[in-house]
Every structure is written in C-alpha cells, then in structure tokens.
Amino acid sequence: MFRGAPCNLLRIRRIFTHYLHALLIMLTAIRFGIIFALMQFAWLIGEYLVGLQTTYIDQHVHYTNLILLPSVAIMVWGLFARRAELGGELSYLQALGQGLGTGVTVGLLSIGVQYLFFTYINPQFFADFRDYAVDQGAMSAPAAEAYFSRTSYAVQAALFAPVGGILTNAVAGVFLKTRWR
Secondary structure (H helix, E strand, C coil): CCCCHHHHHHHHHHHHHHHHHHHHHHHHHHHHHHHHHHHHHHHHHHHHHHCCCCCCHHHHHHHHHHHHHHHHHHHHHHHHHHHHHCCCCCEHHHHHHHHHHHHHHHHHHHHHHHHHHHHHHCCCHHHHHHHHHHHCCCCCHHHHHHHCCHHHHHHHHHHHHHHHHHHHHHHHHHHHCCECC
16 A cells, blocks of 8 residues: 555645646736736826826827836846746746736736726826827727727727737747747
C-alpha cells in the first residue's frame, strides 16, 4: 500500500504547484488591471478638470489619445513584475497571457469606472459629445445618439481592453522575453 503513496503525493504536489502558479499569474494580472483602471479613472477626471470634455471639447480628440503613454507603461511594468516573479525568466507565451489577463481585468473594471464617472462626475458627457459631433457635422443625430451612449462605451471598453492588452504585450514581449515558450 505504501508503494503507491509517494507517487500519489508527487502527483498531488504537481497539481497543487500548477494551480498555485496559475493563481500567481492571475494575481499579477489582476493587480495591474486594478492599477490600470485607477489610472483610467484619474485620466477621465483630469480631462474633465482641464475642460477637455466641456470648454475645450474641440481639443479632446487631440489629447485623449495621450492615454496610450501611461497605458503602455503600466502594461510593460506588469511584464517586468511578472518576469521578476518568475526569477528573471519570461516566455513570449507568458507575456501574452499576462496581457490577456490584465486586459480582461481592465475590461471588467472599466465598466464600473465609466459608470462612476458618467453618473457622478460628468453626467453631461454623452449629451455634450453628441451635441458637439452633430454641430460639427461629424455625425448625424441618430449616429451620435448610438455612439455616445453608456452601452456603446461599455462594450468598447470590454472588448478593446483584452485586445489592447494582448497587442501591447505581443510587442513588448518580443523585447522582454527570455525564451519563446
């Protein structure tokens, strides 16, 4: 009877180690997803405070894309943290997994961030942007109504975040990987 016991213990240890490793990966992705969502919330508040969503709405399109700088920085920071947790080793597939995990976390948290911002901080956001788009002739009223809505923004955030996370880490992973697999 004891002859099979060490084998079973080894199997249990391997399974436990595998799930512990998966949990560590998820915790790193969740941690950086939370950091990303907080940055996103601060960015929205900053845009509102400097008037890019009200007074200087015509300049919004030029400055809003600067959010890519802290976004990429947080994703790369997450890769460095992941590589450090793995003892300096990071495969390309692990980098992609980190990007997907962080992206999914951001996608889910973005819905809450947007709800808080559009409900309590700038409830006029969608009305202002709809009016501006129609006044400038950039969109028809029905198209602006459909695009500048909570539902549209929530769907965009939920879908774009995982894709953006994978794409960012696909590029950064090439430079930070220590092996391909």
